[in-house]
Amino acid sequence: MPESPLRRTGLAVLAAAALSLSLAACNSDVTGSQAASSGAAEQAKHTGPVRIALLAASSQNGFSKAVYDGAVAQAKKLGDVEVTIFDGKFDSQTQFNQLQNVSGQGKFDGIVIVPNDNVGIAAAVPAAAQAKIPVVTVLFPIGPDLTEMTPQVPGVVSTVASNAETDAKAQAEGVAAYCEGKNPCNVAILIGQLQFPFDNLRHKAYRSVLDQHSNIKVVATGQGNYDRDTSLKAMQNILQANPKLDAVLSNADQQTTGAQIALESAGLDLSKMYVTGAGGNTEAIKQVRAGKWAADLANFPVSMGSAALDQAVNAVRGKPVTPVVDANKLGPVPVIVTKEILDQYPDFSGEWSD
Incomplete structure (x- = not known):
């Protein structure tokens, strides 16, 4: 998997208590194809530039950088959207503080996050919800259930991930x-x-x-x-x-x-x-094509960043939001690739490098 260590501090212990107060029950009938989530519905119509804060697990990490690149490319395509990256330094406390600070600055309209600690960071999301700043999480769901992609925390409007x-x-x-x-x-x-x-x-x-x-x-x-x-x-x-x-x-x-x-x-x-x-980084795809690796589980971080940016901007502008985006369906190849499969996709080289 991409480099995404969930750096843990004493925050996780505090977060567990905070979660019991801040988490609300999700509607289990909501699917990725349905209309806007409740978090998006609460957003007022927005005019003017949309300013998105992208909280990377680490800005030095190839996977997080690819998510950012995808978000920036989609922002240019949409027009009138700005993306600013924050370096989480693979540290849960750093990213926790960033989420709280971004939520309180009044400088940003939406947040995309690649969480370092998907459980602990949930205790910082209410600050964004209170400021009516929608949060989109990438790679991992935010909340106590590691396999539940439907947003578990008020303020999180969309999850762009797959079931690990x-x-x-x-x-x-x-x-x-x-x-x-x-x-x-x-x-x-x-x-x-x-x-x-x-x-x-x-x-x-x-x-x-x-x-x-x-x-x-x-x-x-x-x-x-x-x-x-x-x-x-x-x-x-x-x-x-x-x-x-x-x-x-x-x-x-x-x-x-x-x-x-x-x-x-x-x-x-x-x-x-x-x-x-x-x-699914470029070196992995190269090794699978060469027959040295038998298979690889492919991720598509550029596509994930693009999809996350879309959902964040939709939430800000009061448009329908897809609560769950299946990351495994965003790429041009199957999620498990072998040499035989890659031979059918000669142009695919991976969406990121380490």
């Missing part, structure tokens, strides 16, 4: 299919950090699939922290104890790139293994 649990299971099912007939089939998992809610969710989803197969042996789980060098070291340690690997399952392309260096340095032929990542 479903996506992780799809990755693991590819490994399971490869392992059929191999006994044992030795699998190493690389996860961002198990302390992060979404990484813990993904890891559990991986195991829920793999553990159903008696021939599959998960020999190690390493934490790659969405970083190539960290993942390189983690895979070197895994290989010392487990030199015979059949598959590597990773939730981030950066981690798979680091693992690849370690695997090839150990003399392993990746084309004879099942190696996969997540994020």
Whole structure:
């Protein structure tokens, strides 16, 4: 998956209490194709330029930058829309403060956020709701339910994301299919950090699939922290104890790139293994096309930024808002790509780079 560590501080503890007071029940019948959400309906008709604050997980991160690029491109297309990026520095407290400050400055009409801590940040959303500034969240839902895309918090009008649990299971099912007939089939998992809610969710989803197969042996789980060098070291340690690997399952392309260096340095032929990542960055697509990675879970951050900008501007201007935008349907290729699939899309190279 894209580099999106949910940096946690003591804020998460405070947020849990705040959430019980600030969260309101959502209408479970609302779908992505229905008319404006209640948050959008509350917005008065807006005239003049629309000023959008984009709160990036980190402005130095390739995925967040691609979201910003998509938002800026769509702003130019719409006209009379300005986008300003804020650097969340992969720190939940920094981003929490930014959301509160932006909400109180009176300088912005709407907010797009790539949250570092999707649970803790919910306690800052009421400040935006009180100022009648609509919030659109990208990549992750905001609120306590990690798998609920319908906005859970008053003030959040739209979620541009996909179900991380479903996506992780799809990755693991590819490994399971490869392992059929191999006994044992030795699998190493690389996860961002198990302390992060979404990484813990993904890891559990991986195991829920793999553990159903008696021939599959998960020999190690390493934490790659969405970083190539960290993942390189983690895979070197895994290989010392487990030199015979059949598959590597990773939730981030950066981690798979680091693992690849370690695997090839150990003399392993990746084309004879099942190696996969997540994020769909340009390097990942290149490796899948070359047959070194068996598959990749593709994300489309430029398209996600464009869609999020649309929903934010619609909310500001009092137009219908789509409460849930399925991010997996925004790209030109299926969400799980293999060499065979990419051969059908020769022009696709990924929407972002690390």
